[in-house]
Amino acid sequence: MEMMMKLYYRPGACSLASHILLIANDIPYTLDKVDLKEKLTEDGGDFRRVNPKGYIPALELDDGEVLTENVAVLSYIATRGGIGLPKDGLAHWRVLETTTFITSELHKNFVPFFDPTADDAARERGRKLLTARFALADRQLGDRAFIVGDEFSIADAYLFVMISWAGRVGLAVPPNLEGYYRRLAKLPAVAAALEQEGLPVPA
Numbered sequence: 001m002e003m004m005m006k007l008y009y010r011p012g013a014c015s016l017a018s019h020i021l022l023i024a025n026d027i028p029y030t031l032d033k034v035d036l037k038e039k040l041t042e043d044g045g046d047f048r049r050v051n052p053k054g055y056i057p058a059l060e061l062d063d064g065e066v067l068t069e070n071v072a073v074l075s076y077i078a079t080r081g082g083i084g085l086p087k088d089g090l091a092h093w094r095v096l097e098t099t100t101f102i103t104s105e106l107h108k109n110f111v112p113f114f115d116p117t118a119d120d121a122a123r124e125r126g127r128k129l130l131t132a133r134f135a136l137a138d139r140q141l142g143d144r145a146f147i148v149g150d151e152f153s154i155a156d157a158y159l160f161v162m163i164s165w166a167g168r169v170g171l172a173v174p175p176n177l178e179g180y181y182r183r184l185a186k187l188p189a190v191a192a193a194l195e196q197e198g199l200p201v202p203a
């Protein structure tokens, strides 16, 4: 029997972006819901044996290799399936440029909000940085449908998750980004991933 890719995930976590990409690329996959606190896989196994870093996303490939780190996992899925990362030209690098911005300038600045040991000063710093970074993303989006070029890319899937987190921590994003978020939620791959993870579809 041919092995299927397996995505180690947590509902609504950054792994949602990879989940969206698997669906958009029509790649068969299975899901494994990780207990991140206890570092256990869905069947109670030791998640650190899958990914010694202990975090998600982790994508088990069809040959048993495990790939980690959002930018690599997202790029891998898009390259395998052909949707989400332009093959060549400057467009390829522009998508990676924006996806790296999302991982290092947005995603990382949410850490104090999800870390129970972080203090108010760390959260305030995070809030200031996130407000400035979301403003940059808003300017980049302008009145276009997608964050890079004219097509849906891995950067849109990742930014979608970041905007959903902004809502969770009570951080307002510019109205234009909010509208973009609601439009993305209606894309079939995004709606299907939300449903499979048991997450509400934004109104």
Ligand SMILES: N[C@@H](CCC(=O)N[C@@H](CS)C(=O)NCC(=O)O)C(=O)O
Pocket: 013, 014, 015, 036, 054, 055, 056, 057, 068, 069, 070, 071, 103
């Ligand atoms: N550098 C990693 C960070 C991934 C990450 O922050 N994952 C979070 C969920 S969104 C996680 O698993 N946190 C639990 C932990 O670190 O214990 C990447 O870009 O993939």
